[in-house]
Amino acid sequence: MPGSSRPVYFATSNRGKIQEARIVLSPYGIEAVPFDGKGVEIQAETVSEVAAFSARAASRIYDRPLIVEDAGLFVEALGGFPGPSSSYVYKTLGIRGVLALLEGARSRRARFRSAVAFCEPTGEPRVFEGEVTGRISKSASGENGFGFDPVFIPSGGRRSMGALTLEEKCAISHRGESMRKFASWYTGPEAGQRF
């Protein structure tokens, strides 16, 4: 319906995620309303577990239906590291540290995974997953995106995710996929009547 949009609270303070969520959700008529309330995070092996836990906790604390998104970079030669610890590793080792760990590695294959969890204050979370495969480049390039984007080259491409426009990134990215799955459900018959 032109002119009408259905809001959804998005608990995050990450500007990159907010911009990407808006690009992906607006064609579905969903307006991502950011607020800084991700709050509780757990250590877990999968981004889905982290997102589900955070969404469940935040929906109860803030007493509203909302989404939380958790994502991570999984590098094959490093046994999936940094995975769900990507945020901490980005802040500590940084891109240079991860490139140093891969010096001499036989494989540079990697993937990003994303999980969007939706939860209502009295309900249980629903999780939507996305993934993009690729490889880690030998040096950083590109000015767009955030986090490890400058060193991640999606499969079948030559440019890093940091060299893509946000629209190009969202068309192929882990977050694009998980957000589109969420949007289809949120605007579909099952959820459509409730929100």
Ligand code: IMP
């Ligand atoms: P979290 O989902 O907020 O826990 O963040 C995970 C970390 O993974 C971020 O701080 C980034 O370093 C990295 N990351 C997650 N998604 C992306 C992405 O789309 N591009 C680049 N890095 C990402």
